[in-house]
Amino acid sequence: MRRDVLTGRAKFGVSDDGKEVYQVAMAKSYQPGDWRADYYRGHTLLLALDLAKPEDLFAQLYADPENDPLSAGRQMNGHHMTPITDAEGRWLNQRAGINLSSDISPTGGQMARALGLAYASKVYREADHLEQPAFSREGEEVCFCNIGDASTSEGVFWETLNTAGVLQVPLAVTVADDGYGISVPTEYQTIKSSISKALAGFVPEDDHQDGMAVYAIKGWDYPTLCAAYQTGIENLRKNHQPALFHITELTQPQGHSTSGSHERYKSKQRLQWEKEYDCNRQFRLWMLATGLADEEELQAIEAKAKADTAAARERAWQNLRRPIKALLNQFQEVLTQLPASPATAASRKAITTLRAPSRSEILTLARQLKFALYGQDFPILNDFIQAEQQLLQTRYGAHHLSESPRAALRVPAVAPEFADDAHVVTGYEVINRFFDQALARIPELYVFGEDVGMIGGVNQGLAGMQQKYGEHRVFDTGIREWTIVGQAIGMAMRGLRPVAEIQYLDYLIYAFSALSDDLATLRWRTNGQQQAPVIIRTRGHRLEGIWHSGSPMSVLLGGLRGIHICVPRNMVQAVGMYNTLLQGDDPGLVIECLNGYRLKETLPENLATLTVPLGVPEVVHPGTDLTIVTYGSCVRIAVEAAERLATVGIAVEVVDVQTLWPFDLEHRISASLRKTNRLLVVDEDVPGGAAAYITQHILEEQQGYFQLDTQPATLTGTAHRPPYGDDGNYVSKPSVEDIVEKVLAMVAE
Numbered sequence: 001m002r003r004d005v006l007t008g009r010a011k012f013g014v015s016d017d018g019k020e021v022y023q024v025a026m027a028k029s030y031q032p033g034d035w036r037a038d039y040y041r042g043h044t045l046l047l048a049l050d051l052a053k054p055e056d057l058f059a060q061l062y063a064d065p066e067n068d069p070l071s072a073g074r075q076m077n078g079h080h081m082t083p084i085t086d087a088e089g090r091w092l093n094q095r096a097g098i099n100l101s102s103d104i105s106p107t108g109g110q111m112a113r114a115l116g117l118a119y120a121s122k123v124y125r126e127a128d129h130l131e132q133p134a135f136s137r138e139g140e141e142v143c144f145c146n147i148g149d150a151s152t153s154e155g156v157f158w159e160t161l162n163t164a165g166v167l168q169v170p171l172a173v174t175v176a177d178d179g180y181g182i183s184v185p186t187e188y189q190t191i192k193s194s195i196s197k198a199l200a201g202f203v204p205e206d207d208h209q210d211g212m213a214v215y216a217i218k219g220w221d222y223p224t225l226c227a228a229y230q231t232g233i234e235n236l237r238k239n240h241q242p243a244l245f246h247i248t249e250l251t252q253p254q255g256h257s258t259s260g261s262h263e264r265y266k267s268k269q270r271l272q273w274e275k276e277y278d279c280n281r282q283f284r285l286w287m288l289a290t291g292l293a294d295e296e297e298l299q300a301i302e303a304k305a306k307a308d309t310a311a312a313r314e315r316a317w318q319n320l321r322r323p324i325k326a327l328l329n330q331f332q333e334v335l336t337q338l339p340a341s342p343a344t345a346a347s348r349k350a351i352t353t354l355r356a357p358s359r360s361e362i363l364t365l366a367r368q369l370k371f372a373l374y375g376q377d378f379p380i381l382n383d384f385i386q387a388e389q390q391l392l393q394t395r396y397g398a399h400h401l402s403e404s405p406r407a408a409l410r411v412p413a414v415a416p417e418f419a420d421d422a423h424v425v426t427g428y429e430v431i432n433r434f435f436d437q438a439l440a441r442i443p444e445l446y447v448f449g450e451d452v453g454m455i456g457g458v459n460q461g462l463a464g465m466q467q468k469y470g471e472h473r474v475f476d477t478g479i480r481e482w483t484i485v486g487q488a489i490g491m492a493m494r495g496l497r498p499v500a501e502i503q504y505l506d507y508l509i510y511a512f513s514a515l516s517d518d519l520a521t522l523r524w525r526t527n528g529q530q531q532a533p534v535i536i537r538t539r540g541h542r543l544e545g546i547w548h549s550g551s552p553m554s555v556l557l558g559g560l561r562g563i564h565i566c567v568p569r570n571m572v573q574a575v576g577m578y579n580t581l582l583q584g585d586d587p588g589l590v591i592e593c594l595n596g597y598r599l600k601e602t603l604p605e606n607l608a609t610l611t612v613p614l615g616v617p618e619v620v621h622p623g624t625d626l627t628i629v630t631y632g633s634c635v636r637i638a639v640e641a642a643e644r645l646a647t648v649g650i651a652v653e654v655v656d657v658q659t660l661w662p663f664d665l666e667h668r669i670s671a672s673l674r675k676t677n678r679l680l681v682v683d684e685d686v687p688g689g690a691a692a693y694i695t696q697h698i699l700e701e702q703q704g705y706f707q708l709d710t711q712p713a714t715l716t717g718t719a720h721r722p723p724y725g726d727d728g729n730y731v732s733k734p735s736v737e738d739i740v741e742k743v744l745a746m747v748a749e
Contacts, residue, residue, distance in 0.1 A: 058316030072527035089404025108154030114145035116490020150181020399528035408584025449501025505540025520562035554689030576612030623653035
């Protein structure tokens with residue numbers, strides 16, 4: 001691996017060197033249906049469990065999109081997964097084998113997801129109402145979570161362990177401790193220089209107390225490792241008490257990665273100790289001492305392993321190079337069909353300098369040639385470039401969102417239906433009745449978050465639901481946003497439909513890593529082979545104070561591509577979005593209007609079936625003089641402004657975008673501009689935030705620029721946070737008066 005990186009065959013590598021033996025011992029405790037949530041190592045376990053072949057590991061090292069089954073060439077090596085859906089997006093049988101949830105690089109990022117994967121076993125053990133044929137054997141599945149010792153300093157590690165102990169879930173956390181976090185020794189990172197000693201308070205004092213079992217085992221002591229895992233996992237599987245296995249005295253003979261050398265920061269004494277206590281050397285000595293094998297047998301095994309690995313490496317390399325060589329030959333054939341010129345001669349010469357070129361290097365040569373031939377049109381060259389660009393874009397851009405028949409974007413629109421004598425209720429009652437009906441008809445639906453259970457949410461959207469459907473399905477959590485989201489991710493990956501509540505949009509920052517690094521990328525980084533149809537429910541926009549009236553949409557848009565971002569203007573629209581997401585297989589974030597729970601709304605008859613199409617704006621106030629594009633709480637403000645402007649003869653069209661991502665897939669806003677020829681974008685985000693994103697979509701992607709007779713404008717919140725109190729709020733968010741005055745100025749032009 002190191003040789004491949006240093007010679008240019010691969011870009012970067014991480015290995016399991018020095019950490020193999022504990023994984024072999026751990027593998028003996030796995031059973032079909034179990035899950036793993038790992039960090040960026042662990043290929044030893046895959047080989048031990050026959051989940052991958054050596055050439056698969058090399059294919060990932062080489063970023064081979066056609067032959068890497070672990071990430072389709074999208075992740076660095078050491079990031080693994082097994083498919084949990086088929087090509088049509090249908091769930092595979094998770095009970096049939098070992099399930100690897102897709103690994104991510106952010107340190108500690110796997111912890112929160114692991115909590116959810118383990119919690120799903122608790123759900124399946126306790127849920128009499130659920131059918132389990134594809135997902136569980138009455139909750140016997142264990143989630144094995146592995147983490148490096150340095151990453152135990154991350155907050156999510158402690159948040160996860162605390163929650164696992166509170167919930168009592170079958171989570172087996174292994175801490176691989178080689179004494180360093182890259183170059184930083186443990187004494188600078190962990191109290192008592194030992195994570196197992198630091199966790200002593202988590203250990204139950206007797207058999208009747210909840211807690212977490214903690215084991216400390218030397219990583220080179222194979223029989224003790226086997227015994228500890230066997231005992232610990234059997235107890236964990238039976239009793240659902242989490243456990244932590246602290247694997248000490250590990251080594252890292254290749255350094256943290258292929259880009260560094262551990263000789264730079266380890267003493268001679270440490271390096272000598274690592275040679276003596278390398279787990280493979282000690283494992284070898286143990287086999288000799290116990291008579292399991294003699295020297296001749298071990299040498300034969302080692303020789304065969306080296307030969308098999310070398311052969312696998314070469315097969316993987318040739319599998320990668322074969323189609324690239326064909327592409328290079330194709331480009332050379334294109335060159336033969338072009339007129340002789342200095343430009344084509346330069347391309348031929350450049351080809352001779354390439355050493356194992358990538359597809360992109362060949363494409364770059366073709367595009368450089370096209371530029372050199374500027375002013376001349378050669379269809380054969382254009383076709384070559386276009387075909388290769390399309391191939392690469394599809395190969396690396398597919399599955400950002402679901403492409404299955406159950407994709408949320410395929411859910412048909414069902415408009416709300418109102419009886420002549422329809423009830424007018426407050427917004428929270430609309431949400432409350434929706435959840436009542438949804439919980440009754442969808443057995444896989446679980447709703448949880450801070451204050452969600454007993455009191456039914458701070459805005460009463462779930463009032464009475466725990467009492468009606470039980471604490472098992474509607475429940476409270478601690479103040480732990482990161483693991484609320486992680487809990488939902490793991491549950492969703494195991495066939496459940498969680499609605500995880502983050503109490504206020506301002507608090508979403510605490511969960512942003514889980515949302516951005518894990519949930520938003522899951523389908524894409526697995527090339528469509530894993531999914532987690534999580535729904536995150538929260539509330540935001542204007543209300544009161546710095547941390548209870550936020551609308552940081554540009555933060556979300558910058559980090560949550562892969563999650564539908566829904567911004568309903570009222571609770572009926574929110575219900576339609578929930579129904580759409582529940583029928584689909586994509587994750588979604590629904591941001592209800594904080595100031596909408598006490599407003600009156602007409603209750604539809606079809607609350608259980610109405611849907612809102614995602615990526616499709618709605619004209620909520622027709623007009624011909626100017627188009628206002630907005631969303632969320634600003635829709636009501638904009639409509640009020642439009643009604644006021646109508647009294648002076650100005651007809652404003654108000655368009656509610658409904659979802660910020662995806663955005664206006666049918667280009668309805670540019671159609672509005674063809675009528676009005678003026679554009680004003682209104683929102684509560686900071687200047688240059690979501691309003692700029694919206695404007696870019698309209699002017700550039702929809703070519704709305706060509707429909708305008710005057711300069712487009714934005715009206716946003718201020719750069720500072722909204723202060724507490726009416727006056728501070730008034731100057732921080734767009735008001736009706738602000739919109740009216742802005743429109744008057746634009747029309748006057």
